[in-house]
Amino acid sequence: MRSRTQPLALVNAELESYARRGVFRSFSHMQGDDQHAEFCFYWLWNLPFHLTFDARRKALSFKNLLPDVPAGSELERGLKALIKSRSSSSRDQPEHRRLDPRRVSIHYSNRRGQVSLVFRVSNGEYQHAVTKALNLVNEIFVGFLNAQFPEYTAQHFRRQED
Amino acid sequence: MKKARAGDTGSRRDFLKQSILTAAGAMAASKVAAGAAAPAAPPIRLPDAIPSALHLPVKPASFPMRGSQVFAKVCKNEGLAALFCCPGNYDVINSICDEGIPCFGGRTEGSMCAAADGFIRVTGEIAACSGTEGPGFTNMIMNIAAANAARTPLLVLASNKRLSEDDSEMGIQTAYQQPTTEGMRKYGKRLIDPNRIYEYSAYAFRQLKTGIPRPVHLDFPAEVYGAKFKDPSELRYYHENSKYRTDAKPYPDPKRVRALAEMIGAAQRPIIVASSGVFYSKAWDALKQVAERSDIAVVESGVARGQFSDSHRLSASTAPGALLSADLVIFIGQYSMPNVGEYSFSPDARYVRIDPDAADIGRNMPIDLGIVSCEKAALESLLEALPAVRREAWAAELAAERKKFEDENADYYKVGLSYQDAVHPAVIAQQLSDFLYRGDLPKEQTTVVAGGYGIARYTRRYLRAYRPGQICNGAYQYGAIGPDCGYSFGVSAAVQLGVGPQAAYRGSPVIGITGDAGFAYSGMELETMSKYRMPVVMIVYNNNAWGVQGSGRAAHMYLFHENLRYDKIAESLGARGEYVTRPEDFLPALKRSYQIAAKEKISTVINCQAKREFWQKAQYPPGFLGKIEPGCMAYDH
Numbered sequence: 025m026r027s028r029t030q031p032l033a034l035v036n037a038e039l040e041s042y043a044r045r046g047v048f049r050s051f052s053h054m055q056g057d058d059q060h061a062e063f064c065f066y067w068l069w070n071l072p073f074h075l076t077f078d079a080r081r082k083a084l085s086f087k088n089l090l091p092d093v094p095a096g097s098e099l100e101r102g103l104k105a106l107i108k109s110r111s112s113s114s115r116d117q118p119e120h121r122r123l124d125p126r127r128v129s130i131h132y133s134n135r136r137g138q139v140s141l142v143f144r145v146s147n148g149e150y151q152h153a154v155t156k157a158l159n160l161v162n163e164i165f166v167g168f169l170n171a172q173f174p175e176y177t178a179q180h181f182r183r184q185e186d
Numbered sequence: 187m188k189k190a191r192a193g194d195t196g197s198r199r200d201f202l203k204q205s206i207l208t209a210a211g212a213m214a215a216s217k218v219a220a221g222a223a224a225p226a227a228p229p230i231r232l233p234d235a236i237p238s239a240l241h242l243p244v245k246p247a248s249f250p251m252r253g254s255q256v257f258a259k260v261c262k263n264e265g266l267a268a269l270f271c272c273p274g275n276y277d278v279i280n281s282i283c284d285e286g287i288p289c290f291g292g293r294t295e296g297s298m299c300a301a302a303d304g305f306i307r308v309t310g311e312i313a314a315c316s317g318t319e320g321p322g323f324t325n326m327i328m329n330i331a332a333a334n335a336a337r338t339p340l341l342v343l344a345s346n347k348r349l350s351e352d353d354s355e356m357g358i359q360t361a362y363q364q365p366t367t368e369g370m371r372k373y374g375k376r377l378i379d380p381n382r383i384y385e386y387s388a389y390a391f392r393q394l395k396t397g398i399p400r401p402v403h404l405d406f407p408a409e410v411y412g413a414k415f416k417d418p419s420e421l422r423y424y425h426e427n428s429k430y431r432t433d434a435k436p437y438p439d440p441k442r443v444r445a446l447a448e449m450i451g452a453a454q455r456p457i458i459v460a461s462s463g464v465f466y467s468k469a470w471d472a473l474k475q476v477a478e479r480s481d482i483a484v485v486e487s488g489v490a491r492g493q494f495s496d497s498h499r500l501s502a503s504t505a506p507g508a509l510l511s512a513d514l515v516i517f518i519g520q521y522s523m524p525n526v527g528e529y530s531f532s533p534d535a536r537y538v539r540i541d542p543d544a545a546d547i548g549r550n551m552p553i554d555l556g557i558v559s560c561e562k563a564a565l566e567s568l569l570e571a572l573p574a575v576r577r578e579a580w581a582a583e584l585a586a587e588r589k590k591f592e593d594e595n596a597d598y599y600k601v602g603l604s605y606q607d608a609v610h611p612a613v614i615a616q617q618l619s620d621f622l623y624r625g626d627l628p629k630e631q632t633t634v635v636a637g638g639y640g641i642a643r644y645t646r647r648y649l650r651a652y653r654p655g656q657i658c659n660g661a662y663q664y665g666a667i668g669p670d671c672g673y674s675f676g677v678s679a680a681v682q683l684g685v686g687p688q689a690a691y692r693g694s695p696v697i698g699i700t701g702d703a704g705f706a707y708s709g710m711e712l713e714t715m716s717k718y719r720m721p722v723v724m725i726v727y728n729n730n731a732w733g734v735q736g737s738g739r740a741a742h743m744y745l746f747h748e749n750l751r752y753d754k755i756a757e758s759l760g761a762r763g764e765y766v767t768r769p770e771d772f773l774p775a776l777k778r779s780y781q782i783a784a785k786e787k788i789s790t791v792i793n794c795q796a797k798r799e800f801w802q803k804a805q806y807p808p809g810f811l812g813k814i815e816p817g818c819m820a821y822d823h
Contacts, residue, residue: 046552047526047533068527118583120455120511158533163510166530167814171506174812175803 031079032061034150039063039075042158068165069181075157082145084157090139090164091180099173100134106168107132107141110160123160128153130160230760236717244286249418253383254281254411256421260387262287263427264395266341267311267685270298270676274318275345277411282314288683290718292675293710295322299329300672300708301679303338307489308633308655308677309686310466312394314341319405320359327366328666330401334370335664336489337462337521339399341390342367348408349378363405372400380413385423388430395431398521398543399466435467435560436542438567442557446516446538447571449555450480453514453536455580457502459529459816462488463519463541469562470494470654473518476565481577483584485509487520487816487823489662492651492687496818497629504650505587506530506814511580516540519561522663523550524823530814540564595647598808603769605806609794611644611727612808613769618697618725619648621776631694635660635677637670638701639733640801641725643811645699646819654687655680660699661821667700667733668707671724674698675711678720695721695783702728705752705791712789716760721783723776724791726752731798749795756791764792 036053042065043051049066056062059079067073076085093100109116111123111130123130127149131142141161145153169177246262247255258281269289271279283289292298295317302315317323323344333340347360354360364374373393377386390402418424450456460473470493477484477500484494485502494501502508509530516538517523523546536554539547540561547556557564595616602612623629630652636645637660651657658677660670677696684692705726715722728750736744753763762782764775772794779790803809813819 042533045554049526067533070525070527118511118579155534159510162527162533166527167507167510169812170530171812171814174810177812 031082031145031148031150032058032077035077035084035154036061036063038151038154039065068162071181073161084143084145084153085140086142086157086161087140088138089141089161092137092176093134093139094137095134099176100139102168102172103139103164104132106164107160110163123156128156230758232717232760245284246286247281247284250414250416252277252281252411253380253413253415254278254406255284256383256415257387257406257411258282258285258287260384260391260427261285261314261341264391265311266314267309268302268305268313268676268679268683269316270301270305270313270679271295271316271343272298272318272322274322275316275343275406275411278343278345278406279316288679290675290679290714292672292714294708295325296327296329297669297672297675297708297711297714299326299340299342300332300669301676301711303329303333303336303340303669304635304658304673304676305680305685306333306338306340306676307336307658307673309680309688310468310655311686312339312341312391313676314343316343318359319344319346319363320361323361323363323405324366327370329669329672330367330403331370332664332666332669333401334372335522336662337399338401338489339394339466340401341394342371342401342403344403344405345411346376346405346407350409364403367401367403370401371403372398374403376405377407377410379422380410381420381422383410383413384421388423388425388427391427392431395433398463398541398546435563436558438540438557438559438564440567442555443564443567443571445555446557446568447573449514449536449538450482450516451573451575454577455483455511455583456480456514456516457483457485457509457512458516458518459520460484460486460488460493460518461520461522461816462490463521463561464488464493464565465490465519465654467519467560467562468654469519469565472562472565472569474498476569476572479569479572480575481581482516483508483512483580485816486651486818487820488522489659490655490657491659491818492654492656495652496650497652499581500584501588502584503817504591505584506817506819507590508584508587509814509817511583514538517551518564520823521546522823524815525550526552528823529816591647598644598647598811601807605800606769608797608800609766609769609772610800610806611641611796613772614641614725614727614794615644615648617773618645618776619650621773621780622697623650623652630656631691632656633658633677633681633688633691633694633696635670635674635696635698637661637667637673638699638704638727639667640729640810641699641701641727642821643813643819646813646821647811649818651818653690659821663821663823665821667704670698670700670704671708671711671715674722674724675714675720678715678722679718682718682720693721695723695780698722698724700724700726701733702726702730702746702750702752703732709752709755709791710759712756712761712791713759715789719787720789721787722789723779723783724756724789725776726791726793727796728752728793729796729798729800733801735798735801745798751793753791753793756789762788762790764790765795766792767795 051065054062063075143157254277262285272295299315302313305313483502518540538555540557544558598612599616602610635658681688730748753765757763801810
């Protein structure tokens with residue numbers, strides 16, 4: 025039988041593997057208790073990212089991942105469509121690009137323009153959830169925002185246009 | 187300014203004397219004409235002295251020689267492919283010209299520097315630029331920096347004051363050059379000892395022809411270029427080039443090649459990022475064989491495109507949506523490395539880097555395997571170690587993503603056509619693409635300089651490369667948008683001469699693309715294109731503004747006059763002009779210009795009148811476009 029701390033250890037180990045491979049530039053794990061932890065790392069475009077894990081809720085959260093996203097805006101519609109397409113069982117995307125909703129589900133929220141993503145883990149698939157969460161966030165930044173919203177990207181993430 | 191010397195074929199002082207006389211004559215004539223009916227303007231014409239000079243026989247030097255001739259002889263022996271310059275550094279440029287190396291004289295040293303860079307980027311051969319000490323040299327700075335960022339093996343030459351006048355500010359144009367290029371060159375030297383001129387010429391070519399290419403800067407004080415040598419005994423260090431440099435290349439560690447072959451075998455969706463090093467090592471055939479042996483996708487980056495054809499079933503250069511699926515990324519010859527997040531790959535992808543310079547492997551991007559090797563040698567070794575594998579699902583995904591990209595481009599074109607009051611960039615991009623690749627021309631024929639800023643966000647998506655050196659990536663890495671006419675001149679020179687991969691397309695017209703902001707920096711080279719009868723069709727995207735927007739009190743700093751006539755500037759410089767204000771007029775203007783370029787060797791500026799509001803997505807979707815790298819849209823890395 026799994027111990028109560030095992031999910032946190034699994035999440036931590038999976039994130040550490042990205043740091044060891046050099047994908048994250050730095051990595052720190054600030055543990056609140058055996059049920060909560062915050063992970064900080066420098067990742068895309070050398071920006072700091074914060075990921076929290078709540079073992080009780082089985083939730084990985086990128087809180088306030090994107091600022092200044094007006095509700096109902098084209099940017100928000102695009103984000104929601106991207107998330108939907110990646111968590112759908114439709115064959116629009118190859119299997120390796122999709123999330124299996126039976127293993128991990130995504131919850132989008134927008135509070136006063138601050139977009140957060142929460143990944144709820146099912147069936148103890150913590151490592152899988154970490155991988156899929158990172159891949160989706162990666163795609164949002166380097167694929168979706170870069171291609172579709174260059175000015176927003178430049179404004180909020182210091183990507184100089186020239 | 188230096189004193190005129192016996193044996194000079196022309197000096198700036200001589201030229202100025204002649205100009206003053208001409209100007210005085212013109213003023214006198216204008217006084218006579220005052221009050222009378224204005225006479226017809228004399229036609230723009232090429233003086234007979236230009237074709238006459240171009241047809242004079244070469245005059246290779248032999249001992250006794252001056253320092254400049256010794257240097258020029260080394261350039262000739264090393265295969266320097268061309269020199270682009272403005273007057274100044276007279277002894278050196280005249281000596282290079284006398285040796286029979288193709289030489290071109292333009293309007294600004296900066297543009298001539300860009301011309302040499304462009305020439306190199308589509309041929310892989312070494313070219314030089316030159317300017318006079320002080321102003322001529324410093325005019326080149328932006329484009330030396332651009333060449334450095336692009337890792338171009340560019341030979342930068344400049345004259346210098348007499349050593350005996352060092353620090354004295356005697357006369358004019360005093361500049362101590364070498365510190366100025368520090369940080370934007372591979373090697374630089376102010377030649378001091380005349381007897382070592384051959385030795386330092388060897389230093390220059392050893393640096394240019396080995397390792398990771400970057401500019402080499404030599405400056406020649408008068409005592410050095412003007413020194414006289416009766417015979418080789420007066421030169422210290424005088425050997426043939428096989429004694430001062432080697433053509434040997436670093437070969438890969440076989441264990442690491444086997445490890446890579448295993449990684450490829452274990453991967454489901456491997457991809458090669460084929461960059462500048464593949465082009466400079468002429469490794470395109472080996473690249474194709476490796477890709478086909480194990481169904482490895484190939485996406486391009488770097489200074490030139492075409493080392494892997496966009497029409498290949500394994501090409502990912504126009505399949506940006508597929509990049510995130512790659513589980514193994516093999517960088518080959520990626521000299522300008524992206525940082526994490528700058529290339530669109532998955533965080534789960536494994537990375538391999540093949541590069542001649544061990545010291546650069548691991549910079550910016552993490553590696554799972556590093557291989558120190560010449561790119562071509564690594565690919566040839568890998569081919570022997572790779573099993574034959576078919577990855578139909580991966581090839582199908584690439585095909586689907588290419589189609590998705592083409593569909594997106596087609597949608598942009600439809601929207602662009604709906605804007606009838608100006609020429610939208612999607613119209614230019616799609617119709618140019620149709621003309622070059624889907625009309626009467628062989629799709630491999632035309633070499634294109636993909637420059638500009640906002641316009642390039644569109645044209646890069648629609649331009650295709652089917653053979654090495656077909657696209658010169660203008661703004662690569664440094665992001666200078668101004669050198670485009672300079673690049674276009676140099677690229678056209680390469681195509682007219684048929685150098686390197688341009689040989690099969692010798693004589694063909696070249697397409698250059700720039701914006702109205704960029705045109706201001708190097709547009710005078712339209713006169714140089716006309717002078718040398720270079721068939722360039724220069725597309726100028728004229729949106730009345732810089733590429734970025736200003737607002738409030740600062741807005742005026744970002745704007746130009748509206749409806750400026752860059753086509754008229756071209757006409758006044760001996761080239762043709764076309765003015766296009768409606769979408770339906772672009773293609774006919776392009777066809778006319780291309781035909782005249784091909785048949786009569788006359789350049790044209792097509793001034794495409796757009797408007798700055800096209801970058802506003804809310805008002806004119808799709809607005810200013812984003813980009814995904816690597817692939818056809820890449821220019822950061």
